[in-house]
Amino acid sequence: MFARFGIPSQDAEDLLQQTLLTFLCKREEIRSPEAWLMGTLKKRCLMYWRRRRRSLCTAMDKAILEQVAADGTSIDDRTQLRHDLDSALRRLSSRCRSLLTLRYRHDCDFPEAARRMGYRASGIYKITQRCLAALTVEMVSCGLVEERGDA
Amino acid sequence: MPENHPTHELLEQFMLGELSAAENRNVVRHLLSGCQDCRRVTSRYLPTSEGGIAPVHDSPWEDTSANRETQAFNRILSKLQAREASLAEERLAAPALLDELMSHPPTHRLLLARNSRRYQSWSLCELLLEKTRVSAIRNPGEGVELGSLGVAISECLDETAYGVTLVNDLRARAWTRLGNAHRVMSDLEAAEKALEHAEFFLADGTGDSLEEGRTLDIKAWLRSDQGRFQEAIRLEDKAIRAFKGIGDRHLAGQSLAHQATFCGYDGDLSRATTLLKRALELLDPAVDPRMVLATKHNLVLFLQEKGELTEALALLHEIRPLYDKLGSQMDAVRLKWVEAKLAEGLNQPQLAELSLLEARKCFVEHGIGLDAALVSLDLANLYLNLGRTEEVKRLATDMLPIFDSRDIHAEALAALGAFQQAAELEELSRELVEEISQYLESSRHNPKLPFRRG
Numbered sequence: 001m002f003a004r005f006g007i008p009s010q011d012a013e014d015l016l017q018q019t020l021l022t023f024l025c026k027r028e029e030i031r032s033p034e035a036w037l038m039g040t041l042k043k044r045c046l047m048y049w050r051r052r053r054r055s056l057c058t059a060m061d062k063a064i065l066e067q068v069a070a071d072g073t074s075i076d077d078r079t080q081l082r083h084d085l086d087s088a089l090r091r092l093s094s095r096c097r098s099l100l101t102l103r104y105r106h107d108c109d110f111p112e113a114a115r116r117m118g119y120r121a122s123g124i125y126k127i128t129q130r131c132l133a134a135l136t137v138e139m140v141s142c143g144l145v146e147e148r149g150d151a
Numbered sequence: 152m153p154e155n156h157p158t159h160e161l162l163e164q165f166m167l168g169e170l171s172a173a174e175n176r177n178v179v180r181h182l183l184s185g186c187q188d189c190r191r192v193t194s195r196y197l198p199t200s201e202g203g204i205a206p207v208h209d210s211p212w213e214d215t216s217a218n219r220e221t222q223a224f225n226r227i228l229s230k231l232q233a234r235e236a237s238l239a240e241e242r243l244a245a246p247a248l249l250d251e252l253m254s255h256p257p258t259h260r261l262l263l264a265r266n267s268r269r270y271q272s273w274s275l276c277e278l279l280l281e282k283t284r285v286s287a288i289r290n291p292g293e294g295v296e297l298g299s300l301g302v303a304i305s306e307c308l309d310e311t312a313y314g315v316t317l318v319n320d321l322r323a324r325a326w327t328r329l330g331n332a333h334r335v336m337s338d339l340e341a342a343e344k345a346l347e348h349a350e351f352f353l354a355d356g357t358g359d360s361l362e363e364g365r366t367l368d369i370k371a372w373l374r375s376d377q378g379r380f381q382e383a384i385r386l387e388d389k390a391i392r393a394f395k396g397i398g399d400r401h402l403a404g405q406s407l408a409h410q411a412t413f414c415g416y417d418g419d420l421s422r423a424t425t426l427l428k429r430a431l432e433l434l435d436p437a438v439d440p441r442m443v444l445a446t447k448h449n450l451v452l453f454l455q456e457k458g459e460l461t462e463a464l465a466l467l468h469e470i471r472p473l474y475d476k477l478g479s480q481m482d483a484v485r486l487k488w489v490e491a492k493l494a495e496g497l498n499q500p501q502l503a504e505l506s507l508l509e510a511r512k513c514f515v516e517h518g519i520g521l522d523a524a525l526v527s528l529d530l531a532n533l534y535l536n537l538g539r540t541e542e543v544k545r546l547a548t549d550m551l552p553i554f555d556s557r558d559i560h561a562e563a564l565a566a567l568g569a570f571q572q573a574a575e576l577e578e579l580s581r582e583l584v585e586e587i588s589q590y591l592e593s594s595r596h597n598p599k600l601p602f603r604r605g
Binding site for chain 1: 165166167168172175176178179180182183184185187190191193194196197198223226227230231234235238273313314316317320357358359360361396397398399400401402438
C-alpha cells in the first residue's frame with residue numbers, strides 16, 4: 001500500500017506505527033480489525049499527501065509574500081517580479097486572480113479580501129486554499145507557459 | 152533561458168518541504184520566471200489526490216533488505232508492547248478512578264479533572280464518554296455534565312505520551328458526545344458549537360473513520376432537529392461510507408436507519424421504507440437487538456403511512472414477540488399506538504379507539520406530554536371521520552393534564568391551544584389536525600420552532 005501511494009519509507013514506518021497504536025487504543029470498539037486497519041492505512045496515506053499539498057501551498061504563499069515585501073531590491077527586480085506574478089495569476093480563474101491580486105498586490109489579509117469581494121469571513125478560508133492550490137499547480141507544473149527571456 | 156537553475160536535489164527538497172524559508176524564496180522566485188526545465192522536475196513531485204512520488208534517494212518500503220524491514224517491525228513492535236502494558240494498567244484502574252471522581256460534588260469534579268494528573272488518563276476519559284453517551288438518552292442533564300467533564304479531561308491528556316493525533320480523536324469524540332447531550336436537551340446552539348469543535352479536532356486526528364462516522368451521524372441528527380432534512384440525509388451518506396470503509400456493517404446499518412427516519416420526516420416514505428429494509432440487512436441483532444426492534448417498528452409505521460397495511464401487519468406479527476422480550480413499558484405503549492393506526496387503516500374503528508385511549512392514558516401518567524398530545528390528535532382524527540363531534544370537544548377539554556407536562560414547550564402550547572379553540576367552535580378539520588401533528592413532531596427537539604397556523 002505504501003508503494004502504491006508513493007510514501008517515503010521513513011514516513012511509511014511512522015504511519016504504520018501510528019495506525020497500529022490507534023488500533024491498540026480502540027480495538028474493543030473495532031468490529032472488523034482487518035478492514036479497519038486497511039481502511040485506516042489507506043486514509044492515512046491520502047491524508048499524508050493532502051497535508052503535503054497544503055504545506056507546499058503554504059510555503060509557496062509565504063515565499064511570494066516575502067518576495068513582494070522584500071526591501072532593498074532594485075526597481076528593475078521589483079518590476080520583473082510584478083510581471084512574473086501577473087503572468088502566473090493570469091492563468092487562474094477570475095475569482096482566484098482577484099483574490100490573490102488583493103493579497104499580493106494590495107497587501108490584504110484574508111478577512112479584508114473576503115470583505116472586499118463580498119464573501120463571508122467564515123467562507124474565505126476554503127476559497128483561499130483552493131486558489132493557492134491552483135497557483136501552486138500552475139507554478140510547479142509543466143505546460144504552456146510564457147517563458148521570459150533574460151533581462 | 153533563465154540562469155541560475157536550482158539543482159535537481161534542491162527542487163525535490165522544495166517539493167518535499169525540506170528547505171529553509173530563504174531557500175524556498177529563491178526556488179519560488181525562479182519558478183515564477185516560468186522556467187520549463189525546472190517545472191519539468193517539480194511537476195514529477197506534485198502530490199495528487201491519489202498520492203505522490205517518493206524522493207529519488209529513498210529506498211522504497213518494499214525494496215529493502217530483509218534486515219531493514221525486520222528492524223522497522225521490531226521498532227514498531229517494541230513501542231506497541233510498551234503501549235499495551237500501560238493501557239492495560241490504565242483500563243484496570245479506570246472504573247475505580249471514575250467512582251472516585253464522581254464521589255466529589257459536581258462543582259469540584261471539573262477542577263479536579265483539570266488540575267490533578269491522576270484523572271488525566273485515556274482510559275478514564277473513554278469510560279466517561281461511554282457514560283455520557285448512555286446518559287444523554289436516559290438523563291440528558293447528566294449527559295451534559297459528564298460530557299463537559301470528558302471534554303475537560305481530553306484537553307489535559309499528555310500529547311507526548313499518547314500521540315497528538317490520537318488525543319485529538321478523543322477530543323473529537325468528547326465534543327461529539329457533549330454536542331449530542333446538548334441536542335437532546337434541545338440546546339441546538341450549544342450542540343452546533345460543540346460539533347464545530349469536534350470537526351476541528353477530527354481534521355488533525357488519526358483519520359479514524361469510526362470517529363468521523365460518529366460525528367457525522369450526530370451532526371445529521373442536529374440538522375434534522377433544525378428541520379434541515381436534506382442536509383441530514385447527505386451527512387448520513389458520508390457516515391455510511393465511512394463505516395463501510397472500515398467494514399463496520401452494523402454502524403452502517405444504523406446510519407441507514409437514521410437516514411430513513413430523516414426521509415420520513417421529510418415526507419419521502421418510499422425512500423424511507425427502502426432504506427429501512429437495507430438497514431435491516433446490515434444491522435446485527437447480536438450487537439444491538441433494541442436497534443433492530445426500533446428499526447422494524449419504524450418500518451411498520453412507514454408502511455402503515457404509505458397504506459401498505461398487509462405488509463405492515465405481517466411485520467408487526469413477526470416482531471410482537473420481540474417487544475415482550477426486549478421492550479420496556481413505554482415500548483409496549485408505542486406498540487399499542489402502532490396497532491391503533493393499523494386498526495384504523497383496516498377499518499376497525501372500535502379497536503383503534505380502545506388502543507389510542509389506552510396509549511394516551513399511559514403517556515399522560517408518565518408525563519410524556521408530547522406523545523400524549525399526538526395520540527390525542529390521532530383520536531380527534533378518528534372521531535372526525537366517524538362524525539363524533541361531541542367526543543372531539545370532550546377530547547379538547549381532557550387535554551388539560553397534557554398542558555402541564557414538562558416536555559410541552561410554549562410553541563407547542565400555542566398549537567394545542569389552536570386545537571382546543573377550533574374543537575370548541577366545531578371548526579376542527581382533518582387538515583388542521585394534520586398540521587398541528589406535523590408541527591408537534593417537528594418541534595420535538597426544536598422548541599424554538601414557531602407554530603404558525605396555515
